[in-house]
Amino acid sequence: MSFFGSSAGASSVSPEDMQRNKEAFMSSVRNEMALANAQQLINKCNEKCFQKCVTKPGTSLSGSEETCLSRCIDRYLEAFNVVSRAYTDRLKERQERP
Numbered sequence: 001m002s003f004f005g006s007s008a009g010a011s012s013v014s015p016e017d018m019q020r021n022k023e024a025f026m027s028s029v030r031n032e033m034a035l036a037n038a039q040q041l042i043n044k045c046n047e048k049c050f051q052k053c054v055t056k057p058g059t060s061l062s063g064s065e066e067t068c069l070s071r072c073i074d075r076y077l078e079a080f081n082v083v084s085r086a087y088t089d090r091l092k093e094r095q096e097r098p
Helices: 015-053 063-096
Strands: none
Touching: 015 063
16 A cells, blocks of 8 residues: 555545555655765765875875864764754744744
């Protein structure tokens, strides 16, 4: 059975069941989008920090490269959190306006 029922059996599905199915589907989509966004953030962070910090790739990282990577990732995530909070605050403000 699909999230929204089949067209043949639509009359046997209650409106409450349809609403629950719709909410479950939307929740699933939101979760998938959040996962995709997190993966994209991690990939971009790794790419940018690796380019910045690892100037001579080898079989292992030097102490300075490890420190640089750690600091770079911390700054990248801090910046992401600041932007996310500002975006969330703006969305809340817009929703609260009449």
